[in-house]
Amino acid sequence: MVKEYLENINIKETNSLLVSLKSYALLNDVPIITDDGISFIKQMINIKQIKSILEIGTAIGYSSINMAINSDAVITTIERDKAMFNRAIGNINLAKLQSRIKVINEDALEIDETMLGKFDLIFIDAAKAQSIKFFNKFKTCLNDNGLIITDNLTFHDLVVTPIRDKNLKQLVRKIDAFNKFVVDQTDFDTYIYSIGDGMSLSIKKDVIKWKSR
Ligand code: SAH
Ligand code: MG
Numbered sequence: 001m002v003k004e005y006l007e008n009i010n011i012k013e014t015n016s017l018l019v020s021l022k023s024y025a026l027l028n029d030v031p032i033i034t035d036d037g038i039s040f041i042k043q044m045i046n047i048k049q050i051k052s053i054l055e056i057g058t059a060i061g062y063s064s065i066n067m068a069i070n071s072d073a074v075i076t077t078i079e080r081d082k083a084m085f086n087r088a089i090g091n092i093n094l095a096k097l098q099s100r101i102k103v104i105n106e107d108a109l110e111i112d113e114t115m116l117g118k119f120d121l122i123f124i125d126a127a128k129a130q131s132i133k134f135f136n137k138f139k140t141c142l143n144d145n146g147l148i149i150t151d152n153l154t155f156h157d158l159v160v161t162p163i164r165d166k167n168l169k170q171l172v173r174k175i176d177a178f179n180k181f182v183v184d185q186t187d188f189d190t191y192i193y194s195i196g197d198g199m200s201l202s203i204k205k206d207v208i209k210w211k212s213r
Contacts (some may be wrong), residue, residue: 011197021062032062037196038111042070054119056108057126061088080107118143124150131178146204
């Protein structure tokens, strides 16, 4: 109810490519980020003057194109699915953002992260059962005071819903484990917000300031 109320008041997206990607995603069950989720990220990018972004989970390129259009950041995004990868490349070309968005067609868990460089923001939005692995692996690519944002942490409210299906239950357990893990990372200041499908914001602590406390 409140979500709908706010959706009606907030300014709607007008960029025609983003609007068409959104309706494509809806029609084809591609799980793209919600309006409030992407707005939260865009405002963080703006406030923190973020210049480089690593995204895990490209899908059709909706979130990366959206972040690129609304900033001057360069983005590296990783997608393991070939069909999704191809679609993302097509969409990024349509947006004429090839020079600022690089898509890598690989499994993020198999990639050599030391080759990727350093980033001001890491957006984790891939296989939901693997978020702890992604976090531990890619935090080494984060600049000092950088941000890690992870999506889908309340997973269509399933974290608070009784579930019978064994696989789904297992998946939700892993999301719950990630949530407990992420708030526990002492080198990050983390809070999980009820934005979109549940989103954590983890700010890497300044090592020197933090140690002197
Ligand atoms: N960030 C996108 C949505 C991503 S959906 C947006 O908001 O617009 C999640 C995507 O992650 C899927 O396309 C899936 O194929 C991809 N994915 C899942 N596990 C992955 C992995 N281990 N490595 C790379 N991509 C992965
Ligand atoms: Mg997501």
